Amino acid sequence: xxxxxxxxxxxxxxxxDGDVSPDLRKAIEEHAQGCPRCATVLAGLKxxxxxxxxxxxxxxxxxxxxxxxxxxxxxxLPARRxxxxxxxAFAASILVGGAFEVARSAxxxxxxxxxxxxxxADRQIPPDLGVLVSLGGKLFHLxxxxxxxxxxxAVAMTAQQAMQDGYTPCPRCLRKYLRVV
Amino acid sequence: xxxxxxxxxxxxSHEDALLKRIKDGERELFYELxxxxxxxxxxxxxxxxxxxxxxxxxxQEAVLKAFKHIGQFREEAKFSTWLLQITINEARMRRRKQLxxxxxxxxxxxxxxxxxxxxxxxxxxxxxxxxxxxxxxxxALMKALAMLGEKYREVFVLRDMQRLSIEETAKILDISTASxxxxxxxxxxxxxxLLSPGFGGGWTTKLSFAKGNKPWE
Ligand SMILES: [Zn+2]
Ligand SMILES: [Zn+2]
Numbered sequence: 001x002x003x004x005x006x007x008x009x010x011x012x013x014x015x016x017d018g019d020v021s022p023d024l025r026k027a028i029e030e031h032a033q034g035c036p037r038c039a040t041v042l043a044g045l046k047x048x049x050x051x052x053x054x055x056x057x058x059x060x061x062x063x064x065x066x067x068x069x070x071x072x073x074x075x076x077l078p079a080r081r082x083x084x085x086x087x088x089a090f091a092a093s094i095l096v097g098g099a100f101e102v103a104r105s106a107x108x109x110x111x112x113x114x115x116x117x118x119x120x121a122d123r124q125i126p127p128d129l130g131v132l133v134s135l136g137g138k139l140f141h142l143x144x145x146x147x148x149x150x151x152x153x154a155v156a157m158t159a160q161q162a163m164q165d166g167y168t169p170c171p172r173c174l175r176k177y178l179r180v181v
Numbered sequence: 182x183x184x185x186x187x188x189x190x191x192x193x194s195h196e197d198a199l200l201k202r203i204k205d206g207e208r209e210l211f212y213e214l215x216x217x218x219x220x221x222x223x224x225x226x227x228x229x230x231x232x233x234x235x236x237x238x239x240x241q242e243a244v245l246k247a248f249k250h251i252g253q254f255r256e257e258a259k260f261s262t263w264l265l266q267i268t269i270n271e272a273r274m275r276r277r278k279q280l281x282x283x284x285x286x287x288x289x290x291x292x293x294x295x296x297x298x299x300x301x302x303x304x305x306x307x308x309x310x311x312x313x314x315x316x317x318x319x320x321a322l323m324k325a326l327a328m329l330g331e332k333y334r335e336v337f338v339l340r341d342m343q344r345l346s347i348e349e350t351a352k353i354l355d356i357s358t359a360s361x362x363x364x365x366x367x368x369x370x371x372x373x374x375l376l377s378p379g380f381g382g383g384w385t386t387k388l389s390f391a392k393g394n395k396p397w398e
Contacts, residue, residue: 006296009297009298009299009370010366012366012369012370013362013365013366013369014362014366016369036302037299037302040302041299041302041370041373044377045369045373047308047373048341048369048372048373049341050308050310051308051310051312051313051322052322052326052337052341052342052372053341053342053344054310054313056313056314056319057313057319057322057323057342058220058224058342058343060219060220060223060224061223061233061237064219064223064237064240065216065219067237067241068212068215068219068240068241068244069212071241071244071245072211072212072215072244072248073209073212075248075249076208076211076248134270135243135246135247135266135267135270135271137270149270150266150269150270150355151355152258152262152263152266152352152355153263153266153267153270155250156253
């Protein structure tokens with residue numbers, strides 16, 4: 001098997017990974033013996049892989065692990081709060097809900113094209129609707145939606161949960177709920 | 182003597198046991214589950230955000246999200262893959278915000294996966310890894326990496342720096358294994374070109390990227 005320079009370059013990365021057939025490997029090595037340009041490309045790639053793969057290249061900032069641990073512990077605290085804690089949270093959610101009612105009635109008379117953007121659409125979306133949230137994204141979707149970013153890491157929850165967590169309805173799959181009635 | 186495979190199995194059954202206990206309510210064990218991957222989480226975030234403070238913040242946020250949604254983790258996937266997918270999503274979301282604020286053109290990712298022709302043929306064989314002891318060398322390597330387009334940087338960091346397999350890299354980034362290979366080839370060749378001219382003598386002062394030119398454009 002004979003190979004030209006372009007073929008060597010195209011396969012150079014696989015070659016460095018040992019991901020080529022024995023025949024191709026032999027052909028590449030034979031070519032590189034007579035071609036200084038390809039020899040230096042292959043040698044360079046090996047250096048790149050070796051240097052960047054070194055642990056010293058993947059340092060984390062000093063104290064990173066401790067800070068992560070601390071943040072996680074702080075976040076776990078609400079999970080440990082007792083019955084009273086939950087009652088307080090429950091009462092707070094009623095207050096928030098109440099405030100929401102007020103905001104809603106205050107917005108009566110706002111022109112439709114404005115309210116379409118400024119109002120959450122939770123009036124129409126059934127709270128117990130099963131939706132998918134792409135963690136790290138901003139939207140929640142119907143499970144059938146085709147524009148879910150990184151579906152593999154999407155998690156299921158109810159529409160209500162998703163909205164409480166600050167996600168907004170996907171303008172594609174949930175459009176019918178976004179329309180102003 | 183334990184083989185690598187046995188070690189791997191040992192690690193994953195320990196992980197399964199941890200996961201079960203966490204889901205059963207021992208939430209404080211979550212850090213133990215995450216710790217083996219915390220460096221990777223940071224590296225993945227940094228590959229997208231290119232800023233240490235932002236990357237650390239994104240890493241923390243991603244870990245918190247994983248914690249919060251651990252009940253939703255489907256166990257046919259690897260926990261580390263899932264955690265890194267969440268991290269990549271989190272970092273990308275922040276990156277989009279950065280770009281929106283900076284009004285930066287999205288020319289960062291030239292949309293051509295075509296052939297990449299090596300530009301530089303200076304000879305630079307046998308680079309001893311001891312040079313990594315030098316801070317300015319590590320710095321120069323990181324700067325070169327930061328010049329790659331995001332999609333090349335992501336693949337390169339997961340595959341060559343975090344040593345993940347092609348398959349796992351593909352899963353985390355939600356792309357095909359063929360795309361991983363194409364982007365990896367291009368990332369490696371671009372880095373080689375970027376770092377070529379000075380290797381072997383006076384490297385850091387003669388770096389081609391020190392002049393701000395991008396040879397692949
Ligand atoms: Zn050649
Ligand atoms: Zn959708």
